[in-house]
Amino acid sequence: MTNPPDRSARTGRPGAPTGAVPGAVLKRLAGHRLLWPSLVLLALLLGNLAFTHDFFDIRVQDGHLYGSLIDILQFGAPLILVALGMTMVIATRGIDLSVGSTVAIAGALACEHIAGSADPGSAGTVLGAVAVALGVAVVLGLCNGLLVARLGVQPIVATLILMVAGRGVAQLITDGQIITVRSEGYHLIGGGYWLTFPFAVLLAGAVVALTAFVTRRSALGLLIESVGGNPAAGRLAGIRAAGLLTLVYVFCALCAAVAGLMISSNVQSADGNNAGLWIELDAILAVVIGGTALTGGRFSLGGTVLGALIIQTLSTTVYTLGVPPQTTLVFKAFVVVVVCLVQSPVFRAKMSRRRGRPHTRSTGTADAVGRQQEVRA
Template identity: 60%
Template sequence: MSIVKKRLFWPSLILVVMLGINVFTSNQFLTIQDGHLFGTLIDILRGSAPLVLVSVGMTLVIATGGIDLSVGAVMAISGAVACLLIQDLGNQNSVASVLLIIGIAIAVALVLGLWNGTLVAVVGIQPIIATLILMVAGRGLAQLVTDGQIINVQSGPYSTLASGFFLSLPVAFLIAVAAVVLTILLTRRTALGLLLESVGGSPTASRLAGISARRITVMVYVVAGGFAGLAGLIYSADIKSADSISAGNLIELDAILAVVIGGTALIGGRFSIIGTVLGAVIIQTLRITVVALDIPDKANLLFKAVVVVALCLSQSPEFRAKVFGRFKRRPAVEKVAA
């Protein structure tokens, strides 16, 4: 197969082009300061971490034929719970206490994912409706936790999640990498990936084959909730506060978009974790590139839509065949002697 026809070739090419633009438009694309890597590239990697986490969880859910619209609300709830508990600490710089609070916040997110999975797999509610319930109610729950206020924290260990460095790389980026690697190992080095695709491709056939589709469905929603909760912690650690209104606002749409760019089928079945990560990084790079090109704020969403449409069309074999097929040289028709 030609490399041009590979599913991730065009997204990769567009990402390279946007990174190239940033090389020439940014003052510091990649530099070293105080032993750490800094620059536009590091900003892209660090900024894409929450979206990568949410998108990977979304990929697993979509692979089973579902959808999760509540990831943004789960982000808001986890950040609100963490900041509320940290604010009540006598010493906000206590590493052990902050780690315990992080664990509690992630546990809350896992419970919320379990709620979604139960509604979908056990009660039988359509995924889009089941997660829409938490999308609406969860945002209100986050505001109840914070009493409608923005809770500010000054915790060094907590802010490390977003602004810290380890081995010269951002901690947020390393957390996202660890989550991606673990997901790939579990889905591609074990039978789990095949089970996910079986449940998403044909739930009835998988059930007849003895696969516990209900258990797998609940599991992917729990994982998606956990990843969204972790993303919410990174977001709140970045702004050093819990903003229940802005945290994770509309991130579910970007996550679905990243999944589509990565080549995962929205009807379930085939999925690509690497493709999803590529899609999430493209979305974050696009945001920074738009700023670097001094494109007006009013045109940002339009510019983003144009790039996304171009990406989706470039991945369509039918579109490529219709467009590029016209430019292929047609064989000369031999004249038949009368």
């Protein structure tokens, strides 16, 4: 008698049926949290390619990389940083509405420092401007963190205070005017290039990589998720939630300050009224699109980066398609609603049940008719 063929040699698992491994891989891939953001981003990029045939072209000019994809990365770098800090705050079941004001304050302080110096282009002046902006951002983050963690103020209320007051502070710094600076060293932060690549993209990538390393290679990420997921259990486990909450708000303010330096240095000016206006809403949307729930707990840094790139690509798509300015926000809102619905497991489940419902009803009706005929017979 011959032994049956060993299927484990073909599937990699003892006794596993043929095709089980590819099926398991596809099922795991379909359930991955980054699948839908990646597909949405790919669809937006391909949609731009349909209207702009050289959309994917990347060329080297004057020793620098140029192209639509490079522009998306460069202009999306500030949003990536702001959304990164917002992810940490949302993971603790909080929110930070003051990041836009922090962006404006950081840019205003840096430009004011450079404009008032005797040598705007020197490295010392630029480093001093960056240090002043980041130092004030730490103070702003501490204010938010202390209000939330120590005084028990609701995060949306605590950060709303700085959102309103901070915009006024930025306008006081600039005296209600647009401060223009001419400094090559400062321009490098947001509009310069290093090793043929935009420096802003390299800086944002370094911050994302460092944050991922610290939160995933140490216990810090788990502690943040525990504080947001189950605060009561965290207290019983001895986790000092107040210190962690203060830390994440300080980190969020620092990310917003770096984004403010990028924005102001790219245009070489500071506008206390419009710089970073409504960027907090785009950051929250990027976090949600990336798969991090507003209820706190588990967070996804990779999903946040994809969400920020989706929003920036959507803005590029609006200009590419020539959408009228008065309908731009409506167009973006419509696309965002579609994206959120596509990502929603509840929506997809309801749609799948609705597609299968007519078949189920027809089958049930046929069975009922058959039973009635049998009873009559």
